[in-house]
Amino acid sequence: MFWSTFNKLQLSPDLLRPYTGCLYGFADNPVEVRGYLELRTTFTDGAASRTENIRYLVVNANSAYNILLGRPALNRLRAVSSTRHMKMKLPDLSGKVIVIKSDQEEARRLLSQGEQEEVAAVISRHLDAFVWTAADMPGIDPDFLCHHLTMDAKVRPVRQRRRKFNSERCLIVKEETQKLLSAGHIREIQYPEWLANVVLVKKANGKWRMCVDLTNLNKACPKDSYPLPNIDALVDSASGCKMLSF
Known part of the structure; x- marks a missing residue:
């Protein structure tokens, strides 16, 4: 208290x-x-x-x-x-x-006005350390970072049926896909074993976020017995730091 x-x-x-x-x-x-x-x-x-x-x-x-x-x-x-x-x-x-x-x-008012200004000043001095769009981090070297999925070999690949979007959403999907292609985060393949649809989710500011429906793929991956650290581990890791940004 x-x-x-x-x-x-x-x-x-x-x-x-x-x-x-x-x-x-x-x-x-x-x-x-x-x-x-x-x-x-x-x-x-x-x-x-x-x-x-x-x-x-x-x-x-x-x-x-x-x-x-x-x-x-x-x-x-x-x-x-x-x-x-x-x-x-x-x-x-x-x-x-x-x-x-x-x-x-x-x-939402965890920081005082002075602390908010201090954090904003630190961010402004190190703008090059932040990623604002997919174009800010093109072509990540797989030797530096590579994600591997552990899948059950007994599960058969699933090709989802194509979902249809109206003209407005089709344009948004095309734009978001082009951003990822230009940044080198994704590439086109002709014969996919797994095929998942994209899903558009409207954000609070009225803009759209493009996601991928990986429901079938998640079911093919065994459950992780060691999930991400819980809040206690995160707090312990923050020991010695003046501020923690989530």
């Missing part, structure tokens, strides 16, 4: 018990710990609720968040969180699912 949240709750500092451990931030800087306390905390979405005793470590640090729940509390609550959907689900004592939603507008 952050000190600003502690004050907003109008709690007495006398409730804090001394904490003798040390706490360090992501940038390896010491964080001032004011103490810890236990509070009866209610999790509710308006339809269902659950109240538990949660131990909070109160720290004096600037943050856009109010509290951060640790793994012990999440495990005891049997809670599942999703940073993508900005939601957390947990069961109440009767088995009903409680859905906790975060404030998306508040979450």
Whole structure:
């Protein structure tokens, strides 16, 4: 729990018990710990609720968040969180699912105005390190980077039926395909064993994103027993860095 949240709750500092451990931030800087306390905390979405005793470590640090729940509390609550959907689900004592939603507008204001200007200045100084379009990274050498698919040899290749698009979408597909061809990311083949259709998805800004329907190909690939690192591994990898950009 952050000190600003502690004050907003109008709690007495006398409730804090001394904490003798040390706490360090992501940038390896010491964080001032004011103490810890236990509070009866209610999790509710308006339809269902659950109240538990949660131990909070109160720290004096600037943050856009109010509290951060640790793994012990999440495990005891049997809670599942999703940073993508900005939601957390947990069961109440009767088995009903409680859905906790975060404030998306508040979450977007993680950086102060000064920090936003600092990040923008760093990006401006290193524009050549960023890729804005497919044309910015033409002809990637396969000796430098090559992706290999592990497929089940027993699965027969699938050629999807051709999907028809209207004139507007056909023009978009042609333009996006030409960009990839010009950058050397794709090449034309005459006798494909696997044939997948493209799919157009409309983005929030009204433009179109061209994707490929790899449903059949995904089914032919064995499930990865070692998926991408979870959030804990990502946070541990960011230790010692001042900022992390997703």
